[in-house]
Amino acid sequence: MKIPFNRMMMMRLAAILLVLVLAVVLFFIGKQHTVLLDNKAVTVNGEEIKAMKMVEVTVNKLPSLEFVPRDRDKVDVTRQKHTITISYTDENWEEILITRKFTVPLMEEMVIISIPTLAANPDAPQSLWLEKYELPAYAVQAAPADEAIVTDDLAGLISL
Amino acid sequence: MTLQRTKAQKVKRFLGNNTVTILFLVICAFGIPLSGYSANYLASEVVVRIARNSFLIVSLLIPILAGMGLNFGMTLGAMAGQIGLIFISDWGIVGIPGMLLAMIISTPISVALGIWCGKILNMAKGREMVTSYIIGFFMNGIYQLVVLYGMGVIIPIRSNALVLPRGYGIRNTVNLIGIRKSLDNLMTIRVFGIPIPLSTLIVIALLCIFILWFKKTKLGQDMRAVGQDMEVARAAGIKVEHTRIVSIVISTVFAGYGMIIYLQNIGTLNTYNSHMQIGMFSVAALLVGGATVSHAKVRNVFLGVILFHLMFIVSPMAGKNLIGQAQLGEYFRVFVSYGVITVSLVLYEVRKKHDRGIAGQILAQEQEVKA
Numbered sequence: 001m002k003i004p005f006n007r008m009m010m011m012r013l014a015a016i017l018l019v020l021v022l023a024v025v026l027f028f029i030g031k032q033h034t035v036l037l038d039n040k041a042v043t044v045n046g047e048e049i050k051a052m053k054m055v056e057v058t059v060n061k062l063p064s065l066e067f068v069p070r071d072r073d074k075v076d077v078t079r080q081k082h083t084i085t086i087s088y089t090d091e092n093w094e095e096i097l098i099t100r101k102f103t104v105p106l107m108e109e110m111v112i113i114s115i116p117t118l119a120a121n122p123d124a125p126q127s128l129w130l131e132k133y134e135l136p137a138y139a140v141q142a143a144p145a146d147e148a149i150v151t152d153d154l155a156g157l158i159s160l
Numbered sequence: 161m162t163l164q165r166t167k168a169q170k171v172k173r174f175l176g177n178n179t180v181t182i183l184f185l186v187i188c189a190f191g192i193p194l195s196g197y198s199a200n201y202l203a204s205e206v207v208v209r210i211a212r213n214s215f216l217i218v219s220l221l222i223p224i225l226a227g228m229g230l231n232f233g234m235t236l237g238a239m240a241g242q243i244g245l246i247f248i249s250d251w252g253i254v255g256i257p258g259m260l261l262a263m264i265i266s267t268p269i270s271v272a273l274g275i276w277c278g279k280i281l282n283m284a285k286g287r288e289m290v291t292s293y294i295i296g297f298f299m300n301g302i303y304q305l306v307v308l309y310g311m312g313v314i315i316p317i318r319s320n321a322l323v324l325p326r327g328y329g330i331r332n333t334v335n336l337i338g339i340r341k342s343l344d345n346l347m348t349i350r351v352f353g354i355p356i357p358l359s360t361l362i363v364i365a366l367l368c369i370f371i372l373w374f375k376k377t378k379l380g381q382d383m384r385a386v387g388q389d390m391e392v393a394r395a396a397g398i399k400v401e402h403t404r405i406v407s408i409v410i411s412t413v414f415a416g417y418g419m420i421i422y423l424q425n426i427g428t429l430n431t432y433n434s435h436m437q438i439g440m441f442s443v444a445a446l447l448v449g450g451a452t453v454s455h456a457k458v459r460n461v462f463l464g465v466i467l468f469h470l471m472f473i474v475s476p477m478a479g480k481n482l483i484g485q486a487q488l489g490e491y492f493r494v495f496v497s498y499g500v501i502t503v504s505l506v507l508y509e510v511r512k513k514h515d516r517g518i519a520g521q522i523l524a525q526e527q528e529v530k531a
């Protein structure tokens with residue numbers, strides 16, 4: 001079968017291309033990432049950085065979270081580029097405000113940000129204080145028992 | 161020339177034309193006081209169900225216009241919508257972008273299935289409804305094969321929350337928390353304390369406007385001509401088969417979108433069941449609204465959703481209060497759904513025969529006048 005390559009065909013191809021571009025854009029802007037915020041003592045380049053006594057963290061325009069030592073919390077964000085704001089009082093009772101932009105790799109479901117590392121090295125590249133996080137094996141291991149598949153058509157009534 | 165009818169005949173004809181609707185009004189009139197639900201609760205539930213189901217039901221209108229009856233094959237579109245939702249759940253795309261991406265994924269699947277279904281229905285002219293019903297069952301088998309054995313093996317699915325413990329196949333239920341009520345909550349207003357999902361209603365209104373506009377286009381007029389008489393349409397130069405296929409494709413694509421809107425409201429996808437009942441309940445709701453196999457309007461959709469779902473809401477509680485068993489109400493509503501379709505189809509045939517009789521009487525009157 002010969003496919004005519006006329007104006008109509010070009011318009012159709014352009015429309016398909018446009019939809020594909022839209023799909024890619026939607027993938028980028030709709031992809032959800034979980035950002036774990038961690039306030040624990042860490043060792044970076046052989047130097048120990050202590051957990052912060054009291055710190056307030058805001059990611060984008062989400063409600064701010066307060067952390068004491070050994071606290072961990074999470075925020076769910078969409079898109080790749082985000083802003084993190086850390087606010088704390090140092091030993092001289094001075095209010096310190098650090099704002100950094102960071103990028104979450106597209107296919108990364110979960111990343112962890114070390115707040116003490118970021119506060120100690122506010123100008124360091126993000127690879128120092130942000131890393132990929134993988135759930136521990138016990139959390140991702142599949143249940144041993146197989147799940148029974150329900151194909152009873154009346155079961156759909158539950159949702160009505 | 162028209163046949164002169166007495167007032168009693170007119171009333172009888174009106175009752176005959178609206179039997180199902182009147183029957184439902186009576187059921188609701190008895191059921192509402194028995195259920196004991198407040199008017200506020202009933203109104204808010206009905207609004208939710210209008211937003212949830214209307215898009216799906218509107219997708220049935222175009223094949224009726226093309227004379228293909230009630231498209232039970234809309235389950236094909238529903239399956240396509242569900243496949244889109246499975247993919248976006250796996251990829252972790254949330255909110256409105258997630259919904260739109262699911263719609264984009266579902267579109268080529270719906271188009272392909274619609275073309276295939278339309279071609280089969282062209283081979284089964286005059287028996288479109290039963291054929292599309294069986295196509296739905298057949299495609300359900302293919303869907304189960306793909307989702308149960310293909311996903312996780314041939315089609316990559318990464319999320320452990322979706323894949324069965326054995327390592328392939330999708331679980332019974334998929335949590336759609338990422339897109340749950342994302343369209344409904346985009347714009348919500350409260351009227352007398354009842355939350356109205358304005359954004360969803362706007363989308364449904366746009367679809368209704370599209371349908372009304374579509375009927376006036378060249379293609380819409382062609383469909384109407386094909387629906388009235390295929391041979392006359394063919395003689396007028398209309399590509400009958402192609403027009404019928406287009407009507408089924410449009411219906412299937414809209415059914416896919418409707419399923420996504422439906423499931424974003426529910427928030428959970430029953431992978432192997434959600435699509436099964438959709439065709440039947442949508443058809444039943446449209447018939448309750450006063451539509452027939454050959455004639456349906458946008459107003460039938462909304463009247464049908466209100467009456468049919470009002471019965472759905474009140475029947476379990478009415479059953480419980482009346483007999484002490486809510487389960488009876490559950491059975492009742494399934495029985496009524498099937499019953500409505502049966503009664504409507506029977507009435508349609510009876511009316512068709514009756515109309516033929518009237519046409520004969522008119523002809524006889526004309527001949528008498530001439531003589």
